[in-house]
Amino acid sequence: MHIMVTGGSGFLGQQCIAHLLKMSGLALEPAPAQPIEAITAFDVMPGAILDPRVRYCCGDIADPHQVSALFRDNTAAVIHLAAVVSGTAEADFDLGLRVNLDGTRNLLQACRARRQLQGSASPMRLLFASSIAVFGGSLPEVVTDHTTPTPQGSYGIQKYIGEQLVQDYTRKGFVDGRSVRIPTVVVRPGKPNGAASGFASNIIREPLAGRAAVLPVDPDTAMWVASPRAVVRMLIRALEIDAQQWGWHRAINLPGLTVTMREELAAMREAVGERALALVEERTDPAVVRLVRTWAARFDTARACAMGLEADRDFAEILRAYMEDHPEALALQGP
Numbered sequence: 001m002h003i004m005v006t007g008g009s010g011f012l013g014q015q016c017i018a019h020l021l022k023m024s025g026l027a028l029e030p031a032p033a034q035p036i037e038a039i040t041a042f043d044v045m046p047g048a049i050l051d052p053r054v055r056y057c058c059g060d061i062a063d064p065h066q067v068s069a070l071f072r073d074n075t076a077a078v079i080h081l082a083a084v085v086s087g088t089a090e091a092d093f094d095l096g097l098r099v100n101l102d103g104t105r106n107l108l109q110a111c112r113a114r115r116q117l118q119g120s121a122s123p124m125r126l127l128f129a130s131s132i133a134v135f136g137g138s139l140p141e142v143v144t145d146h147t148t149p150t151p152q153g154s155y156g157i158q159k160y161i162g163e164q165l166v167q168d169y170t171r172k173g174f175v176d177g178r179s180v181r182i183p184t185v186v187v188r189p190g191k192p193n194g195a196a197s198g199f200a201s202n203i204i205r206e207p208l209a210g211r212a213a214v215l216p217v218d219p220d221t222a223m224w225v226a227s228p229r230a231v232v233r234m235l236i237r238a239l240e241i242d243a244q245q246w247g248w249h250r251a252i253n254l255p256g257l258t259v260t261m262r263e264e265l266a267a268m269r270e271a272v273g274e275r276a277l278a279l280v281e282e283r284t285d286p287a288v289v290r291l292v293r294t295w296a297a298r299f300d301t302a303r304a305c306a307m308g309l310e311a312d313r314d315f316a317e318i319l320r321a322y323m324e325d326h327p328e329a330l331a332l333q334g335p
Contacts, residue, residue: 012081132181
């Protein structure tokens with residue numbers, strides 16, 4: 001079995017690949033589990049995971065010829081993570097369209113062409129990483145799978161269009177697609193990125209490393225979050241689930257936690273003491289505030305939970321997971 005991961009050198013891409021490499025096999029239900037013989041990671045640069053089963057292909061997802069060349073005769077599934085993140089998509093409209101929209105359509109077209117070429121009775125299974133950014137503006141107190149998406153930023157709009165493309169290609173039988181709306185992922189390791197939601201990780205990661213961080217929103221700002229561990233676990237399970245269990249509607253909200261920035265900071269104080277909080281400066285950024293205010297913070301994810309997808313228990317568990325997974329990034333340990 002060959003698996004393709006677009007955005008495979010990015011944070012979630014590397015996390016997914018590491019998880020897949022540890023699995024004894026991937027079960028694309030109703031078929032039994034099969035060993036993963038090869039993984040192609042497609043991105044603009046190579047990743048850090050070195051394994052004989054992993055091949056890095058560097059290129060442009062907006063180039064349909066490059067995308068088509070990634071497929072093999074034994075390609076069984078695609079995990080589509082490649083994207084320009086929220087803040088960057090808002091700042092560079094054309095880049096967001098090129099990667100988030102054109103790239104997604106190129107991938108769907110390539111999956112469609114592979115099925116037609118092989119004459120397969122089963123369409124290619126494709127998991128599309130969408131985002132809770134598809135929701136915005138005037139929303140109910142709790143968002144459900146039946147809430148109409150009303151994105152308020154370029155990134156959310158591009159992700160919602162991607163969902164609709166996945167839905168229609170699935171309806172036509174071109175792919176077996178499924179879209180998962182990912183919560184804000186915290187705590188992300190490494191350097192700050194262009195995501196408008198990045199502060200939710202920055203205010204934890206940077207102080208734990210002994211560095212200053214800025215909180216650009218009110219501390220009582222609530223967000224819908226999930227740990228990298230939980231998100232990767234849910235992504236792989238969402239890929240495996242039988243198409244019959246998905247039904248006709250192919251987009252779901254992934255489970256997460258509603259957490260305020262004040263609660264995040266309190267969990268960090270409990271873990272490492274007051275000295276970490278002294279490194280966090282509250283400095284309002286009106287541009288970030290305007291965007292964050294349009295995001296939903298509370299979700300009912302009954303449909304995803306019925307599929308067996310599970311969130312973290314609490315933010316303390318998320319924090320512990322980060323500290324366990326990245327001991328090299330910690331300057332502060334223990335109160």
